[in-house]
Each structure stands twice: as C-alpha cells, then as structure tokens.
Amino acid sequence: MKKLQDSLLLWYEKHGRKDLIWRNFKRDGSQAYEVYVSEIMLQQTQVSRVLKDFYLPFLARFPNLKELSIASESDVLKQWQGLGYYSRVRNMQKTAIICMQKHGGNLPSSVYELQQLPGIGAYTAGAVACFGFGKSASFADSNIRRVLCRLFGLPHPKNREIENLAKMFLNTKSSFDHNQALLDLGALICTSNPSCILCPFFPTQCAAIKTNPRDFDQRKKIIYKELNIALCIVSLPNGEIGFIRESGKLYAGLYNLPKLDSLGFIKAQYLGSFKHSYTKYKILANVYTSKLDYKNSQKLASLGIVFFPSDNLPPIANLSKKALKLTAL
DNA sequence: TTCCCGGCCG
C-alpha cells in the first residue's frame, strides 16, 4: 500500500497539474470559498472551460459568501450563463445564505456539515474539507472511481465499496496531494481509453492490466432522443426582444426565446437552423423572426413573454443564445 | 457529424 501511495505521489510531482489556480490557495480554510466555487464549477464541466470564461470572473463579482448571499438571482445566473446545470449556482446562493445565518459567514469545515448544504454531496464535501481546509478526507468522483476500480481490480463495485477503498488507500500524511494526484491520474492517464504506458502503476502494480482495463467500471450507455423545436425571435419597433422565463427544472430561472407554436398564429419568417443538445436530447432548432406592433405585443405579454432591450438582456440559455447569433450573420 | 463526459437531487 505504501509503495502504491509513493508511486502515485512521485508521478504527481512530475506530471500533475500543480499550477491550477485552486491548488495553490491557503489550506487553512481562509480560502475555502475559492476552493468551493472551483469544485461546484468542476462538477460537470471541463477544467479548460471553467478556467476560460467562468472561474475568475465569478470570484471577481462574488468574492465571498456575503456578496453571493445578497446578490439578485438574475446577477447570479448571469454570472453562470453558458456554464450549464444552473441549479448548481442557485444551490450555491442558498448555501451562501445558510452560511451567513448559521456558520458565521464561513463554510463549515467538517465533511458532515458540508454535506448538509444544498448542492454539496459526498464528493464535494470531501473535496472542500481536504482542498479548502487541509483535512485528511477521502472521497471519489468518477475519475478517482475509475482509477481505484482498475488499480484494485473491482469490475463493478458499489458506491460503498469505492468509498471504503478510497479511505483505505488515503495517504493521511499527504492527503491533499494524494487526492489531487488521483484526480489527475483519472483525468489524464487512466481515462476510459487509458494510456497505461504512462501510468505510475504500470505494469505490475495495477490489477486491471492483467486483463483489460476497459472492462472496469463501464459507464451506462445513454439513449439519445432527437427533438425538433421552432424558436421565434419576436421584436418590438424599438428593438426589444421577447423572452420567456423558464420555471420548470430545465433552465430554471433562465430565459429562452419563446417557441413559435406557443405564440398563436403570428406571422413569422424563417431565419435558419442550428443543432444543440442537453442531457439526452439532440435538438434541431429552427429559428423564425417576427416583427410586432405594440398592439400584438400586449397579447404576447399576456402569454408570459417579457421584452428586453438588446443591451440589457436577462440570463439566457445557450440554446437561445445560438438562435440570436443567427441574426448577426 | 456523432459520441462521450460528469455530481447532485427527488
């Protein structure tokens, strides 16, 4: 076990992504918020994308829990616009409010208390405790899970088994580097199509290499469904554009262009089409435009359409952003 | 162009 841990740390020392911003904060809890923000963003999003447009701008606008807790929902969603899974940031604001009320304006440091907060599950609670507070916690996201499955030779483990494995394998003397190393190994080398030659456990220490690493911890296959939709860009004489606020779970709180068939029989002109996708849906979106007079706009307002000037738009889902881009071409 | 990737919640 000790030998495996040492191999891992040695590899991380040479090849780990040690320059990532959130790996170089203080580990005494004083920058736990910055770590927390990174972990939430990284939950379903690639490192490169988080870094490119979102992480630092979000911290600049909401530098601490207090600022996040008092912001308007619209400001919060705008800062997250385009990143997807918008309930993540709505939960972050709920968490910020709870922390202001119950934890003296700070994130709690224990895994248990962290996990009570909205949007924080087993993985994120462990990661924030370890990476933000320097605690010796073990946890597993799907990268770590894949690494452990292969290393210890468990083809189809239950969550409980993986958690026990992570705990047993944890290097309590270097938990920060140990966990970051596992994350990097899973993201860079031990991928679904692994580069075993480059792995610190190759060729003798990894159980899976004796058979076939691809047989371990296979993802469930997603059945995609195709969906055709028709969006309509309705504009007023003054140039304002009509949107509808989403109230369901999909795009909750964001605005989208209205669907053409929700507008009744209005005159609309075909503009173009594009492809988009979310969850299991592959969407072909046809886009129409319609210029309204003020009388017609009253009717649309009664259907829940809200008009915004193009220089002061609400938070808009990428689906509708793509449609609006067609007008610029 | 198609396929793949991911943590939390109800």
Added chain:
DNA sequence: CGGCCGGGAA
C-alpha cells in the same frame, strides 16, 4: 434511477 447542460474529442 432518470433528469439536468454544453463543449470538445473521436
């Protein structure tokens, strides 16, 4: 266990 998002790799 199915729903949630979008980009980028293949």
